[in-house]
Amino acid sequence: MADIQDHYRVVIIGSGPAGLTAALYAARANFAPLVIEGVQPGGQLTITTDVENYPGFPEGIMGPDMMDKFREQAERFGTSYITDEVSSVDLNERPFTIKVGKRSIKADALIIATGATAKLLGLESEKLLMGHGVSACATCDGWFFRGKEIAVMGGGDSACEEANYLTKFATKVTLIHRRGELRASKIMQHRVESNPKVEFLWHHTIEDFVGAPETGLEAVRVKNVQTGEVYDLKVAGVFMAIGHKPNTELFMGVLDTDETGYLITEPGSTRTKIPGVFACGDVQDHIYRQAVTAAGSGCMAAIDVERFLGEAE
Ligand SMILES: Cc1cc2nc3c(=O)[nH]c(=O)nc-3n(C[C@H](O)[C@H](O)[C@H](O)COP(=O)(O)OP(=O)(O)OC[C@H]3O[C@@H](n4cnc5c(N)ncnc54)[C@H](O)[C@@H]3O)c2cc1C
Structure with a gap:
């Protein structure tokens, strides 16, 4: 690995599909x-x-293997890596200053690709069965549950949208919600309530996920919060739809965010309000949230940077 310098033309924060695609393009732009x-x-x-929906892998590919390939490809053209977390950024003047551990790194241009985190319950069994029946993405994993009974946890717009969408594949979708009514907008509520394949389990939470990675999820252990009764609901899959949190703490008060904390970029570009600072991937996209769209916007960010540096110098 190349020695880490004090000053780079382009620094990218984040190593998901957006950050690594931005790195590939920025590296190939020298x-x-x-x-x-x-x-x-x-x-x-x-x-x-x-991962079965990323173009170019007709047989599908394991998520970690795909990301190894992304990393390797960007490295081949001269990308350097630091495996640590950025603790603060100073975007008041260019070059920008980025603090990582004890290092202070300058950047002529910055690409933010810090992604978003799907909110989960944080149980050990949930981690163990993620990708083996537990999912956080209906668009990504719905296909795996054709002809099966599944559950969705949540009560907001995304939970309703995911439940509706998943009825294209599943024979039955049980929507598990801790309250007695949905938080979703009226139109989404109406859609999900009039879907004959959706059943509601009101006043319930998930206590545990039952199964093993080798055999997959067998059931979710649910609790009726009104009676305290705990029992197993047999399902082949469960989709956690309790929200996403964009990883934008570093930029709060510095860059513009929407009401849920996603970075705002100029429509049709990855430019933020600060010249020389760009954002791509899930950190600025609460709509599509896919690897391919994140990678696409990573490519846009690198091209935007190239133009910016070309004009600035
Ligand atoms: C369980 C699951 C399954 C999924 N399956 C699919 C699928 O099959 N197909 C599909 O297209 N999409 C899928 N998705 C969605 C897909 O993973 C995301 O859309 C995509 O990863 C977004 O890419 P990104 O680069 O924007 O951010 P992320 O992948 O979220 O990466 C963010 C990066 O930022 C870094 N970071 C955050 N904060 C800091 C900091 N302070 N300092 C330094 N680095 C930081 C993180 O370490 C990470 O490397 C799935 C998502 C989940 C949760």
């Missing part, structure tokens, strides 16, 4: 970029198993 990988090198796909 910027020898630095990627600061964070505590999850490879990003969200490293917590899943089969």
Whole structure:
């Protein structure tokens, strides 16, 4: 690995599909970029198993293997890596200053690709069965549950949207919600309530996930919060739809965010309000949240950087 320098033309924070695609393009534009990988090198796909919807892998590929390939490809053209977390950034003047551990690194241009984190319950069994029946993405994993009975946990718009979508594959979808009514907008509520394949389990939470990685999820252990009764609901899959949190703490008060904390970029570009600072991937996209869209916007960010540096110098 190349020695880490004090000053880079392009620094990229985050090593998911967006950050590593930005690195590949920036490296091939001869910027020898630095990627600061964070505590999850490879990003969200490293917590899943089969990825079957990324073009170019007709047989599918395991998430961690795919991200290894992304990393290797960017490295081949001269990307350097630091596997640590950025603790603060100073974007008041260019070159920008990025603090990583004890290092202070300057960047002529910065690409933010810190992604988002799917909110989960944090149970050990949930981690163990992620990609083996537990999922956080209906678009990604719905196909695996054709002809099966599944559950969705949540009560907001995304939970309703995912439950509806999943009825295209599943024979039955049980929507588990801790309250007695949905938080979703009226239109989403109406859609899900009038879907004959959706059943509701009101006033319930998930206590545990039952199964093993080798055999998959067998059931979710649910608790009726009103009666205290705990029992197993037999399902082949469960989709956690309790929200996403964009990883934007570093930029709060510095860059513009929407009401849920996602970075705002100029429409049709990856430019933020600070010239020289760009954002790509899930950190600025609460709509699509896919590897291919994250990679696409990573490519856009690198091209935007190239133009910016070309004009600035
Ligand atoms: C369980 C699961 C399964 C999925 N399956 C699929 C699928 O099959 N197909 C599909 O297309 N999509 C899938 N997705 C969605 C996909 O993973 C995301 O859309 C994609 O990873 C977003 O890429 P990203 O590069 O924007 O961010 P992320 O992948 O979220 O990566 C963010 C990166 O930022 C880094 N970071 C964060 N904070 C800091 C910091 N302070 N300093 C340094 N680095 C930092 C992290 O370490 C990480 O490397 C899945 C998601 C999940 C959760």
